[in-house]
Amino acid sequence: MQPASKPDIRVIIPAFNEQNAVGLVIEEIPKDLVSEIIVIDNGSSDNTFETAAKAGATALREPVKGYGRACLKGMEYIHESGTFPDVVVFIDGDHSDFPKEMPKLVTPILNGKADLVIGSRALGKKERGSMTPQQVFGNWLATRLMKIFYGTSYTDLGPFRAIRYESLSKINMEDTNYGWTIEMQIKAAKHKLKFLDVPVNYRRRIGVSKVSGTVKGTILAGFKIIYTIFKYL
Numbered sequence: 001m002q003p004a005s006k007p008d009i010r011v012i013i014p015a016f017n018e019q020n021a022v023g024l025v026i027e028e029i030p031k032d033l034v035s036e037i038i039v040i041d042n043g044s045s046d047n048t049f050e051t052a053a054k055a056g057a058t059a060l061r062e063p064v065k066g067y068g069r070a071c072l073k074g075m076e077y078i079h080e081s082g083t084f085p086d087v088v089v090f091i092d093g094d095h096s097d098f099p100k101e102m103p104k105l106v107t108p109i110l111n112g113k114a115d116l117v118i119g120s121r122a123l124g125k126k127e128r129g130s131m132t133p134q135q136v137f138g139n140w141l142a143t144r145l146m147k148i149f150y151g152t153s154y155t156d157l158g159p160f161r162a163i164r165y166e167s168l169s170k171i172n173m174e175d176t177n178y179g180w181t182i183e184m185q186i187k188a189a190k191h192k193l194k195f196l197d198v199p200v201n202y203r204r205r206i207g208v209s210k211v212s213g214t215v216k217g218t219i220l221a222g223f224k225i226i227y228t229i230f231k232y233l
């Protein structure tokens with residue numbers, strides 16, 4: 001019997017001013033599992049781009065700010081590569097997630113048990129101070145609202161997630177900033193994809209918070225997330 005060919009798994013890391021974290025994130029990714037690590041430097045003023053390239057990632061620049069925009073840029077790059085992966089993994093560049101947990105997210109997709117796997121911090125262990133109380137509450141509220149309006153069982157909007165490439169192409173992602181994570185989850189439900197939450201651990205980020213640790217980021221993200229829930233009704 002022929003051995004099953006190695007699955008093609010590519011990783012997208014949006015990063016804005018993460019020069020002290022992104023290299024470690026790349027280093028901790030299980031290299032035997034993935035074919036390419038793509039870091040999108042979103043207009044950083046530090047050495048995020050150089051650090052990512054030096055650590056062995058494909059470094060791209062997206063000058064227009066926005067979390068979703070950076071992720072879209074990574075997807076566009078994959079699409080233009082002409083060979084399509086089996087699975088795409090998204091992970092933040094701030095070293096809050098544990099890249100070594102990647103097999104937990106990817107395996108259910110390779111086994112055909114899921115199309116989208118969310119790394120849930122609500123089900124895992126969080127280091128004290130790794131999430132603000134507003135962030136924990138916001139994620140709880142957003143997942144409750146999704147349950148009410150879309151009948152889903154998500155427990156988190158965690159950034160660390162894996163999705164079958166075919167499914168990712170099908171759901172036609174469009175949000176350019178804070179609505180990115182919830183849009184993917186809502187569209188997965190609407191497209192009747194099989195989704196699953198697996199527990200992931202979470203630690204304090206390295207470097208300066210841009211979203212949940214700032215008042216502006218929390219308010220903008222909160223509004224955008226609620227808006228997105230109603231937008232797709």
Ligand SMILES: Nc1nc2c(ncn2[C@@H]2O[C@H](COP(=O)(O)OP(=O)(O)OP(=O)(O)O)[C@@H](O)[C@H]2O)c(=O)[nH]1
Nearest residue numbers: 014015016042066067070092093094209210211212
């Ligand atoms: N592409 C892009 N990425 C961003 C932007 N702002 C933040 N990021 C990245 O998105 C990820 C999440 O941002 P964080 O600042 O960690 O936000 P958070 O996880 O809600 O909060 P903390 O981890 O507590 O700071 C990190 O990898 C950031 O580098 C942005 O404008 N564009």
Ligand SMILES: [Mg+2]
Nearest residue numbers: 092094096205
């Ligand atoms: Mg973070």
